[in-house]
Amino acid sequence: MSLKRLLSITRKEFVQIKRDKPSLVMALVVPVVMLLLFGYAVNTDVENSAMVVLDMAANQQSRELVDSFNNSNYFQVTDYVTEYRQLKYLIDDGKAKCGLIIPSDYAALLKRGGKPAVQLIIDGSDPTVARTLVSTGNLIVKHKGLQHALQVYGGLGLSFSDKNSPGIELSSRVWYNPNMESEKFNIPGLMGLIMQNITIMLTAFAMVRERERGTMEQLIVTPVRPLELIIGKLIPYVIIGSFDFLLVLTLGVYWFGVPIQGDLILLLQLAAIFLICALAIGMLISTVSKTQLQAMQMTVVFILPSVLLSGFIFPRETMPKVIQLLGTLVPLTYFLEILRGIVLKGIGMQHLKSEVIILSVFTVAVVALASLRFKKRLD
Amino acid sequence: MRESAIVTRDLTKKFGSLIAVNNLNLEVPRGKIFGILGPNGCGKSTTMRMLCGVIRPTSGTGEVLGYDIMKDSEAIKQNTGYMSQKFSLYQDLTVEENMQFYAGIYSLSNKEARKRMEKLKEMTNLRGKERALVSSLSGGWKQRVALACALIHNPKLLVLDEPTAGVDPVSRRIFWKIIHRLADEGVTVLVTTHYMDEAETCHNTAFLFSGRLLAYGSPNHLIKELKVSTLEEAFLSLVQRETGEEVEISFKSFLN
Ligand SMILES: Nc1ncnc2c1ncn2[C@@H]1O[C@H](COP(=O)(O)OP(=O)(O)O)[C@@H](O)[C@H]1O
Numbered sequence: 199m200s201l202k203r204l205l206s207i208t209r210k211e212f213v214q215i216k217r218d219k220p221s222l223v224m225a226l227v228v229p230v231v232m233l234l235l236f237g238y239a240v241n242t243d244v245e246n247s248a249m250v251v252l253d254m255a256a257n258q259q260s261r262e263l264v265d266s267f268n269n270s271n272y273f274q275v276t277d278y279v280t281e282y283r284q285l286k287y288l289i290d291d292g293k294a295k296c297g298l299i300i301p302s303d304y305a306a307l308l309k310r311g312g313k314p315a316v317q318l319i320i321d322g323s324d325p326t327v328a329r330t331l332v333s334t335g336n337l338i339v340k341h342k343g344l345q346h347a348l349q350v351y352g353g354l355g356l357s358f359s360d361k362n363s364p365g366i367e368l369s370s371r372v373w374y375n376p377n378m379e380s381e382k383f384n385i386p387g388l389m390g391l392i393m394q395n396i397t398i399m400l401t402a403f404a405m406v407r408e409r410e411r412g413t414m415e416q417l418i419v420t421p422v423r424p425l426e427l428i429i430g431k432l433i434p435y436v437i438i439g440s441f442d443f444l445l446v447l448t449l450g451v452y453w454f455g456v457p458i459q460g461d462l463i464l465l466l467q468l469a470a471i472f473l474i475c476a477l478a479i480g481m482l483i484s485t486v487s488k489t490q491l492q493a494m495q496m497t498v499v500f501i502l503p504s505v506l507l508s509g510f511i512f513p514r515e516t517m518p519k520v521i522q523l524l525g526t527l528v529p530l531t532y533f534l535e536i537l538r539g540i541v542l543k544g545i546g547m548q549h550l551k552s553e554v555i556i557l558s559v560f561t562v563a564v565v566a567l568a569s570l571r572f573k574k575r576l577d
Numbered sequence: 578m579r580e581s582a583i584v585t586r587d588l589t590k591k592f593g594s595l596i597a598v599n600n601l602n603l604e605v606p607r608g609k610i611f612g613i614l615g616p617n618g619c620g621k622s623t624t625m626r627m628l629c630g631v632i633r634p635t636s637g638t639g640e641v642l643g644y645d646i647m648k649d650s651e652a653i654k655q656n657t658g659y660m661s662q663k664f665s666l667y668q669d670l671t672v673e674e675n676m677q678f679y680a681g682i683y684s685l686s687n688k689e690a691r692k693r694m695e696k697l698k699e700m701t702n703l704r705g706k707e708r709a710l711v712s713s714l715s716g717g718w719k720q721r722v723a724l725a726c727a728l729i730h731n732p733k734l735l736v737l738d739e740p741t742a743g744v745d746p747v748s749r750r751i752f753w754k755i756i757h758r759l760a761d762e763g764v765t766v767l768v769t770t771h772y773m774d775e776a777e778t779c780h781n782t783a784f785l786f787s788g789r790l791l792a793y794g795s796p797n798h799l800i801k802e803l804k805v806s807t808l809e810e811a812f813l814s815l816v817q818r819e820t821g822e823e824v825e826i827s828f829k830s831f832l833n
């Protein structure tokens with residue numbers, strides 16, 4: 199392995215990237231656009247869900263309860279009705295996402311230390327929304343100081359019961375994301391996904407371009423070694439990819455307001471390992487492709503399943519064993535653990551050792567495979 | 578040191594059912610200009626690409642500068658300069674950047690590289706064009722840049738595949754002057770061409786037809802042997818012998 203040859207490749211690649219302005223702009227703008235676009239698109243936050251209230255008590259205490267719902271960001275009281283039938287109609291019609299039913303003996307029971315049965319009826323057609331509303335409603339009622347058993351159930355299959363005896367505060371705190379803002383969970387995942395996609399695409403064309411333009415023929419007759427060529431070509435993209443990650447991270451912290459709970463330096467270091475791994479995968483694709491079109495197709499074939507397998511959308515724990523196993527072959531899986539771990543939970547290296555080791559092994563293996571698969575021949 | 582720069586034994590290359598090069602036995606002496614002639618598709622480029630290690634022979638053996646083309650192709654690469662038929666430098670780099678790149682790839686020290694680049698710019702008359710993007714150059718200039726890059730590591734063997742195809746007469750003349758100068762300095766040159774005036778100045782020529790070697794020798798020797806007066810007539814008479822009367826008549830009438 200000759201450093202001189204490797205650096206010649208790197209320098210040449212830099213000059214070519216510099217001259218290819220449209221691609222350079224793409225490499226720097228696409229991640230930002232994707233994060234902004236998807237950051238809002240996958241926003242599963244529930245804000246100001248329309249609520250219809252059937253307040254049969256209609257007194258000071260019941261109005262206080264309604265107010266505390268209304269004052270949260272999750273519920274917005276839009277209608278007051280006097281009959282259950284009307285409440286049902288509004289929810290059926292989609293005009294309201296949920297309904298609050300306060301029994302006529304609410305205040306009286308409270309006074310006697312009884313257990314008034316307040317009902318929260320929720321449209322369960324979007325389970326994510328419903329889950330959020332159920333738990334938020336629960337929090338609100340508790341926060342209100344109702345230490346009575348109460349029953350909250352969704353009219354459409356969601357039920358909830360709390361049979362704690364009076365005077366005991368149930369501690370159902372939500373960790374990491376106490377306000378359960380989905381952004382907090384989604385943005386780090388998105389950063390990982392975007393970094394995977396952009397880096398693989400950056401290098402997927404790096405080698406096959408030389409093939410298509412005919413410059414490979416001249417390279418083949420030189421003493422350059424496959425490994426020098428591959429690493430030399432990777433280096434400029436590691437720098438561009440790192441810059442992309444900083445951009446995306448800055449946007450996540452300052453635009454989407456997702457603070458980094460853990461060690462920033464550790465995050466950057468581990469992100470670099472992932473970047474190199476993803477770039478190496480792109481390089482492997484580029485090495486085995488005959489045309490740029492083929493490289494593009496292979497990239498898509500890799501990226502699409504990785505979205506699901508990595509646990510970006512659904513938690514991997516709930517997937518069938520086979521699918522979980524497939525997920526372990528996707529480097530993004532480990533990077534998502536790292537990102538969510540450091541950004542949301544603030545965990546340190548001691549919890550991420552296995553992810554780091556696996557990513558490193560992947561990287562070395564992929565680079566080795568690419569350089570083995572690279573034939574210094576054209577037939 | 579062996580006398581011959583290149584020796585092939587029954588060198589064969591098949592692409593599927595097509596036999597592009599058929600049991601070729603060739604011997605190229607050191608320090609000489611060796612021209613390969615033949616119609617399009619007769620296997621000239623394929624032969625050169627096998628010798629330079631771009632593609633692998635189907636069967637047969639070959640030695641370049643004493644190294645086996647199958648086993649020691651990396652050693653061959655360190656000592657061989659190759660200009661492919663299709664222009665294969667980086668069009669989005671400047672002349673100087675291309676030369677620097679290949680200087681680095683051949684591990685020349687900075688000092689060596691500078692010296693070599695100066696010499697080659699002088700030789701190919703590229704001075705003043707250093708900062709031009711290769712894509713902005715005309716065909717003749719591009720070929721000179723390609724030659725300069727192929728020579729950057731001071732190779733003992735230079736393999737040129739139709740270096741003057743589509744190049745204006747002045748540039749052609751300059752190009753061949755350089756080739757002769759290199760041969761005088763002891764470089765072996767293997768070159769293909771369709772121009773008979775160029776072929777006549779080669780020390781040796783070989784005629785390929787359908788992947789087979791038809792004739793082989795110095796231009797004068799071939800002319801005498803075939804009892805013709807020019808190399809062009811030698812070429813036509815050989816092709817005629819292979820394909821029959823018809824081609825010759827049509828070709829002659831086309832010439833007249
Ligand atoms: N990579 C290849 N795949 C398939 N056929 C090829 C390939 N390269 C060359 N050929 C065929 O081999 C024959 C010889 O080609 P070539 O060596 O390029 O001829 P020449 O250089 O003498 O014009 C032609 O018929 C050509 O079509």
Ligand SMILES: [Mg+2]
Binds near residue numbers: 618738
């Ligand atoms: Mg050819």
